[in-house]
Amino acid sequence: MSHALSPGDDIGAYMAQLGQAARQASTVMRRTNTGCKNAALLAMARHLEAARPTLVEANARDLERGRASGLDAALLDRLELNESRIDAMIEGLEQVASLPDPVGEIDGLRSRPSGIQVGQMRVPLGVIGIIYESRPNVTVEAASLCLKSGNACILRGGSEARESNAAIAACITRGLIEAGLPEAAVQVVATTDREAVGHLISMPEYVDVIIPRGGKSLIERVSREAKVPVIKHLDGVCHVYVDASADLDKALAIAVNAKTHRYGTCNTMETLLLDAPVADELLPRLAAAYAEHGVELRGCERTCQLLPDVTVASEADWAAEYLAPVLAVRVVDGIDEAIEHIERYGSHHTDAIVTESYTLSRRFLAEVDSSSVMVNASTRFADGFEYGLGAEIGISTDKLHARGPVGLEGLTTRKYIVLGDGHVRR
Amino acid sequence: MSHALSPGDDIGAYMAQLGQAARQASTVMRRTNTGCKNAALLAMARHLEAARPTLVEANARDLERGRASGLDAALLDRLELNESRIDAMIEGLEQVASLPDPVGEIDGLRSRPSGIQVGQMRVPLGVIGIIYESRPNVTVEAASLCLKSGNACILRGGSEARESNAAIAACITRGLIEAGLPEAAVQVVATTDREAVGHLISMPEYVDVIIPRGGKSLIERVSREAKVPVIKHLDGVCHVYVDASADLDKALAIAVNAKTHRYGTCNTMETLLLDAPVADELLPRLAAAYAEHGVELRGCERTCQLLPDVTVASEADWAAEYLAPVLAVRVVDGIDEAIEHIERYGSHHTDAIVTESYTLSRRFLAEVDSSSVMVNASTRFADGFEYGLGAEIGISTDKLHARGPVGLEGLTTRKYIVLGDGHVRR
Incomplete structure (x- = not known):
């Protein structure tokens, strides 16, 4: 025995x-x-x-x-x-x-x-x-x-x-x-x-x-x-990018869920990227929702112009895996700047776009080099159970062999x- | 330019x-x-x-x-x-x-x-x-x-x-x-x-x-x-195992092709394993065929009893990648001893069984831990072109990511x- x-x-x-x-x-x-x-x-x-x-x-x-x-x-x-x-x-x-x-x-x-x-x-x-x-x-x-x-x-x-x-x-x-x-x-x-x-x-x-x-x-x-x-399985510096073509109700639901569903998990959103044309309308709604959950925002200059109470984000914030009720927010000019930001600061774990555009959804899926890439869904779905693997031994951030949730x-x-x-x- | x-x-x-x-x-x-x-x-x-x-x-x-x-x-x-x-x-x-x-x-x-x-x-x-x-x-x-x-x-x-x-x-x-x-x-x-x-x-x-x-x-x-x-892509110490259940004409054709088709390639057979009940009949036929191609044999004791002119193999011969017209030959008692030999001395590259037995073919395929495992075919087939990959960048002996011929x-x-x-x- x-x-x-x-x-x-x-x-x-x-x-x-x-x-x-x-x-x-x-x-x-x-x-x-x-x-x-x-x-x-x-x-x-x-x-x-x-x-x-x-x-x-x-x-x-x-x-x-x-x-x-x-x-x-x-x-x-x-x-x-x-x-x-x-x-x-x-x-x-x-x-x-x-x-x-x-x-x-x-x-x-x-x-x-x-x-x-x-x-x-x-x-x-x-x-x-x-x-x-x-x-x-x-x-x-x-x-x-x-x-x-x-x-x-x-x-x-x-x-x-x-x-x-x-x-x-x-x-x-x-x-x-x-x-x-x-x-x-x-x-x-x-x-x-x-x-x-x-x-x-x-x-x-x-x-x-x-x-x-x-x-x-x-x-x-x-x-x-x-x-x-x-x-x-290294860091999850996950992004949600809300394009100007997004349905803003979906954007709001996804941005709130991706941050607040759980704070300490690697598939939690750490940086929110907003396309400039929708920032005016979306930021105040988001700020109210995050305030309700006690999430602290750290914004780029343009974010802080629209939301004067928000702390200015430092360079370190863009690469931070907070694992906490803190969110970095940046206003960008379109999908190219969003993908560049994700490429530069992200950890290739899980990134999502919110859009109603067929063409932009295809571009984001093809071009974002992360283990999970999503359209109109919360980053919190990046998980072996949610993906139907039944169970997972971890989420691989490697490119070779297994990438993303690792099951049997x-x-x-x-x-x-x-x-x-x-x-x-x- | x-x-x-x-x-x-x-x-x-x-x-x-x-x-x-x-x-x-x-x-x-x-x-x-x-x-x-x-x-x-x-x-x-x-x-x-x-x-x-x-x-x-x-x-x-x-x-x-x-x-x-x-x-x-x-x-x-x-x-x-x-x-x-x-x-x-x-x-x-x-x-x-x-x-x-x-x-x-x-x-x-x-x-x-x-x-x-x-x-x-x-x-x-x-x-x-x-x-x-x-x-x-x-x-x-x-x-x-x-x-x-x-x-x-x-x-x-x-x-x-x-x-x-x-x-x-x-x-x-x-x-x-x-x-x-x-x-x-x-x-x-x-x-x-x-x-x-x-x-x-x-x-x-x-x-x-x-x-x-x-x-x-x-x-x-x-x-x-x-x-x-x-x-x-490391060594190819490849084996052909001829089981007692083999069709001996197929065995002869495969054993000769796997050794003599080309000597310097990693998928060339380096050790031939013969099941004891067929060694008597097959060894003299093989020896004649190899002699025609100028292949030198190095045998285990039982091989040397049947073919007295053959040099006795040393321990190093079982692990050798000759890349030359030299072949190690060993008489074994059945598939278990063959698989054990392959596990111990092989390089997990390419190994083949010659058999007419349904059950033994399934066992060999499941149990031999090599990047290519074959039934009734020459090890020389382990190649990106032969496998239909169109081209290959090499043959991986790793287990993770890509195993065997690596194509696009x-x-x-x-x-x-x-x-x-x-x-x-x-």
């Missing part, structure tokens, strides 16, 4: 053991059928259900230690595992079990003039390393998505959640064993030594990709030091398959 | 200028329509045709300098631009012009319960840096694929081909100008200083991906030092698009 490997003094040797075991497990996972993977997910859900008291107790010890060491209220909130969060973990497992299995899907199988048939088959990446911070429910989310996509994974959670993560890991292991899968298909790193991360990101022989989930400094450190490919498909790759009948090349 | 930027003493400043110009050009290329891109490709072809004498003269100077500096015959052959190679460059441009444009393709546009429609749009990567060695025709191949896929590119050829590359670059530039495209859409680095490569692979703000084409040492150096994602699609990425009608998130 307990994990075979335990960390000793030599963290490097321990991590290499985990890596080796994961690599071996990945060759089993690769050929595990959908039914068996789903059985493991549902068994994990049952074991979490049965372990509720244990989970809450383990989490209480983490919370106590956190409080004693002075963690702030926001961090303590993210660390907490209460009954409703355990419900959510269990529902998450059931939901991932119900998603279609991407592995084995064959695309574009076509006959070639030589007589061979060529197509692409979707296959697991292999071993995925995930590094995350305080939220212990990530342990279940990450494990379930990696398992369903046929990968083995090595999970490194935050030290503040170590007892909660160990209790969750025990349920995951029981589920794997019950379904007849290798325990090493999901391994939770059992040391809080920071050195472990350094090893995890430097073992290309055992780990195929690293996904860091957490603050900017974690992601930047991992990206800088990794010797393994990284799927990363982003945890797979496609290899070519060739079917012949004794064919040789002439 | 001539390029605006020229390298001075400060290679770093020069490369940053190229990068900045490329980034700017990429925003134009991204929105350039198919007709205009094709017009540029065909204009380049016409300018190459008109410049034949100039190209041959420039190449003669490269060849002369190469001979004087003692380049070996193989390198001099790759460096040579004769009339038939110029024909091939011109045909290549015409062929890329005739390929479908991947940019703008929208996949899977579906309505979501919230009312938005979500899909994925194929878009250029942005700026691609390509580093290659002696063959000057790569300049045209790389430029044409990057252009057709809507990217700007920075090309760094080998110093031994510098005059040839400059002459080709002049034709490319004329073609761009004629089609009204920015000259900086294709830039050939005009210095042979090795420092230039170091800068090219360290400018993530200007370059989105690096593709090294050349020997293993070049690719390893670039991968190790790059601060930009690299699409790489591999030079693009997909972003999410969201179409709404004033939709906000509840």
Whole structure:
């Protein structure tokens, strides 16, 4: 029941053991059928259900230690595992079990003039390393998505959640064993030594990709030091551009929703761009709506002429990811200036245009180089659930491999398959 | 007509200028329509045709300098631009012009319960840096694929081909100008200083991906030092496994073709695995066929018992990419041992099974973790042209992003698009 490997003094040797075991497990996972993977997910859900008291107790010890060491209220909130969060973990497992299995899907199988048939088959990446911070429910989310996509994974959670993560890991292991899968298909790193991360990101022989989930400094450190490919999720400096051709009621609804639906998420609008001809009419209506929500505005000169009470934005405001009830507002002259602004200051995450113009909607979709580009919709829709991926492991701001919300498909790759009948090349 | 930027003493400043110009050009290329891109490709072809004498003269100077500096015959052959190679460059441009444009393709546009429609749009990567060695025709191949896929590119050829590359670059530039495209859409680095490569692979703000084409040492150096994602193409240690269920005539044809069709290519078979029950019958027939082609065999103990003249293979032979008329041969006990051998010694490039068994063909396809996996076909088919990509920029041995032959699609990425009608998130 307990994990075979335990960390000793030599963290490097321990991590290499985990890596080796994961690599071996990945060759089993690769050929595990959908039914068996789903059985493991549902068994994990049952074991979490049965372990509720244990989970809450383990989490209480983490919370106590956190409080004693002075963690702030926001961090303590993210660390907490209460009954409703355990419900959510269990529902998450059931939901991932119900998603279609991407592995084995064959695309574009076509006959070639030589007589061979060529197509692409979707296959697991292999071993995925995930590094995350305080939220212990990530342990279940990450494990379930990696398992369903046929990968083995090595999970490194935050030290503040170590007892909660160990209790969750025990349920995951029981589920794997019950379904007849290798325990090493999901391994939770059992040391809080920071050195472990350094090893995890430097073992290309055992780990195929690293996904860091957490603050900017974690992601930047991992990206800088990794010797393994990284799927990363950096800032969301998202824009809504309201063109002169917009329906102003839609513009108002979208601009308010994109800012105020939630402040701390990466798909929240941080800068609003208004086309000059509609600024006069729209700005006062927007200002009133934002005032109601307690959103502070920082404006360009032209904004401040129309709204004298607004603070003048500095250069830094245009590139800021506030994650707070603050919004930068700029009046621009048409779509070209808007796209230039987005190109210069944006983070290529999610940007939207509000317009009734067919031509401008097509231009914006084609020319804005962001992971999600929207017409007449709130940036808050940029999310794996809203997009129908079922669940997401993060939102990639990379261009290669996976871009935007990363679901099961982003945890797979496609290899070519060739079917012949004794064919040789002439 | 001539390029605006020229390298001075400060290679770093020069490369940053190229990068900045490329980034700017990429925003134009991204929105350039198919007709205009094709017009540029065909204009380049016409300018190459008109410049034949100039190209041959420039190449003669490269060849002369190469001979004087003692380049070996193989390198001099790759460096040579004769009339038939110029024909091939011109045909290549015409062929890329005739390929479908991947940019703008929208996949899977579906309505979501919230009312938005979500899909994925194929878009250029942005700026691609390509580093290659002696063959000057790569300049045209790389430029044409990057252009057709809507990217700007920075090309760094080998110093031994510098005059040839400059002459080709002049034709490319004329073609761009004629089609009204920015000259900086294709830039050939005009210095042979090795420092230039170091800068090219360290400018993530200007370059989105690096593709090294050349020997293993070049690719390893670039991968190790790059601060930009690299699409790489490493060794091809390819296998053919002949199962006991094989049709032995097909097995013989495939095993001979996979080894002898060409020796120096990455998709050439380097190790042949024979299932024990058919080794007795097949080995003597194979040995005779290989002897005819002058292929030297290195065998496992069981092979050497059946063919006493064969040299015993060392451990190094199992991992060797010979690129020569040499073949390692091993007798194994069934598909499991074959897959284990491929997993342990292979390079995840291209591996084939010969079998008449439905079940074993499905297992091999699912379980062998290589960029191309084949049933009853020669490994030599692993090639962009044979797969119908029209052309290839290389064969990726990476798992992320592009795997296997990389054509136009591999030079693009997909972003999410969201179409709404004033939709906000509840």
